[in-house]
Amino acid sequence: MRRDALKRALTGLLPLLLISGCALFQRAPRPVHAPAEEAATVQFSSDLPATGLQELSGTVATAIQLAMDDFRPPGSKPHRNATPTEQCLYRRQSFDVQAAPGPEGTVFVRFLFNPDACAPGERAVVLDMGATYAIDVKGWRILAIQP
Helix, strand or coil, X not given: CHHHHHHHHXXXXXXXXXXHHHHHHCCCCCCCCCCHHHHCCCXXXXXXXXXXXXXXXXXXXXXXXXXXXXXCCCCCCCCCCCCHHHHHHCCHHHEEEEEEECCCCEEEEXXXXXXXXXXXXXXXXXXXXXXXXXXXXXXCEEEEEEC
């Protein structure tokens, strides 16, 4: 009898465990794409324009993405009643990025607030709103953060 009771209890718990486990395997949100009509208006040339061209290695680009996902996670939003300046500080594009190789498989990534990225009504004096990350590019993990 104890075996039957245990079997019924486990059978009842199984669906709950499966449902809660599915929550762990959610896909990351995909970037928004323009409608096909708008995409059709874009014309690519065989080479990218030389003016303003910046080339990053895949390692550096991935280190920047890893640090940015921690610094300003995708989908993060300012609190209710945030000031225009606070709203600007939540946007990823409000920060310029510097990256440099460090010792033995480390890349340093620095985010620097750029007040020019904010609209005139959003600008205010903001001191020290960046951070520097040390990224382990062998294990793809954040080693340390310096605010």
